[in-house]
Amino acid sequence: MTSVTLKKGFTTGAAAAAATKAALLCLIAGNINIDNKECPKVDIRCLNDEWLSIEIFSITKITSQRAEAVVIKDAGDDPDVTHKAEIGARVSFLSNLKLSDNQVLSEHQALPENQDLPEHHDLPEHHDLPEYQDLPEHQDLTEHQDLPKPSWPTKATPDHENKMCFHGKTKNLIFLQTSPSGVQVRIRGGEGVGLVTKPGLEVPPGYPAINPGPVKMIVEAVEQVIGENVDKTLFNEKETSPAFYGKIVDVEVFVPQGKILAKKTLNARLGILGGISILGTTGIVRPMSHDAYIATIRSGISVARAAGINRLIFTTGRRSERFAMLRFPDYPEESFIQIGDFFRESLEAAAVSCTHETSGITGNESHKNATSRCRDSNKSKNLNYIRINKTESTDYNKYNSYNAKDDFGVTSEVTITVFFGKAVKMAMGFAHTHAAKSELTMKRLAEWAFEVTGDSRLAREIFEANTARHAFEYIHPDFPQLINHVGRKIIQSAENFSQNRLKIRTIIFDFEGEIILEC
Incomplete structure (x- = not known):
């Protein structure tokens, strides 16, 4: 009997990281373009040190300081709810905004309001289970705007490998990390990304449902562009650090159909409202592993315990x-x-x-x-x-x-x-x-x-x-x-x-x- 090799895929977190890298390359290096005949690819490093080459579906340079890219998520031979979904990232430079190590965003610096607050948490990739079709509809997110401020760390730290930092007021909470090059990366959820509203998950209530793994991969993608692909003209006079050292690279992750896809998941039960979760422990989907389903079970138990x-x-x-x-x-x-x-x-x-x-x-x-x-x-x-x-x-x-x-x-x-x-x-x-x-x-x-x-x-x-x-x-x-x-x-x-x-x-x-x- 001939054995069949199953195709591996990549997670929503890996897709978001690839979209981030493509958009940032478009802004900084200007060396990535869409060809009608062949999609460009970007290479990203996964959390298990494997490398993935991911096709970019579309790139748009909105302004000289803002671009977005979209990736079509591919779950390989282990398809789930998010298989073939568009996962995007909008990247921009905030050239005049610098946060000190212990500064929390003030109200006038708060991020723009998200009309469709996100959803998704640290579950495995979402499996398309027909029995979940009758899950309750997502509630109006306005009732969650006054969630208590979580007791998670609020001090920015260069220890980007081990800690996640959380900044902002409840309505506009973000992830803030510093890359090895000293660039601060601000990650937030856009349309179709869920909002965490219950304790017990890897991400505390009030934050976008972007798990720690994808956050690390996005920061790594930013670092790859800054450390390896930046032209010398972007350096300051001393040529010891990028001209945007200490400034903000703003990354907004979005999923155009996220709110619809979320209805096929258990996110609402877990308290993730308004969209899907950006997930992934390594970045790679291994077919038939069932890791995603088991992770969903564990998350449900964790929420109940909390x-x-x-x-x-x-x-x-x-x-x-x-x-x-x-x-x-x-x-x-x-x-x-x-x-x-x-x-x-x-x-x-x-x-x-x-x-x-x-x-x-x-x-x-x-x-x-x-x-x-x-x-x-x-x-x-x-x-x-x-x-x-x-x-x-x-x-x-x-x-x-x-x-x-x-x-x-x-x-x-x-x-x-x-x-x-x-x-x-x-x-x-x-x-x-x-x-x-x-x-x-x-x-x-x-x-x-x-x-x-x-x-x-x-x-x-x-x-x-x-x-x-x-x-x-x-x-x-x-x-x-x-x-x-x-x-x-x-x-x-x-x-x-x-x-x-x-x-x-x-x-x-x-x-x-x-x-x-x-x-």
Whole structure:
């Protein structure tokens, strides 16, 4: 069988850095032009020291002191929401503005207001997930203008490799860094770039959703032009530093379709409003790595933790999330995390973020508790699904009515909500539940059916079933004890993946969204 080499791509952060370099070259060196037959390219260095050669889609010299360039983002063979999107940068010189090391922009120096405030944060590149289509529309950003000033550093520093500096009033917050050549680089979000409004991300509330990685790459791109491509006529009389030493190179990152693209992402849930995030930890998109999705999960957990939420609801997609929200109507939106197919990684991320040790639930004891929590729905004819047994009714009522932001000192709790088909895969211990990575056969489920019910006919019917949905027709509603067994196996798998650091519950839906198990 011939192996196929998948094409790597580049991130939105790399695209912004390339656009910045092209626009700056146009201003300073004047040696980059658009040819109708062939697009020019610029080389940028990624944060892992690899180099990328990126085509420039368009360049416009607006004035002698201002130019813009646009790059078409290419995700390679791992396409996402931003694949083929235009990512641009407007670069200008602020020749008379110089900031001292500890000066914060005064009000009259504030940046021009952005009509479409940005959005995007430090997530991986955005994966185009159809189940996210019904995410809430972005709210009017005016309500976020009075956000509290973050407690991040406000002192400009030449330590450009290790620190990000933040300047300005809440409405016009920017990133300010100094390149090795002494040029100050001011980076801000333009149209289509999201605005961070919630804590828990790499970028604090009130700032454009441009992650630290892209900020470093943009500063590096500016330094490449200044250090390697500047004509001597730009130097001062002593020829020891550029004539614009200590002045500002203003970079405005923009995404023309960013506001529309953002509706296909989880940005609104994460508190990134008005556009996409400019992301990238290295600058390179490696196909099929799924790093972006996992990073999104981690970001969602981080936002929930920052909001003081210790009880999370894991869902596998938009439909299961909708049904989970109906089950837990009082939970804040941040409690709900779409984990997709990443069963193990999501639990590992939640366990890492947990600051409390498991409250007395470890090993076999944890499995015993999981066993006792689930029960046969036949013992409660007035319920249409399996629930926690009567001996735990007090705890259940507490769980059902609690304020999710209350931290009452117990270990973090995760409730896994899932449809039956994916539930069977989780019960079998698959780390990743996508069909391409975890082929579902009915053999194990058939074995469980015989072990739990002793019904050989049921076991045979399940074994010969074509799909989980087909098998489910034989199981429900006559054999709830088998569904009970699947639920306990999910809890056991989840506890293993989280190293028993989380309190695990599960809810299983039938294929119409009705709860058939809760334990």
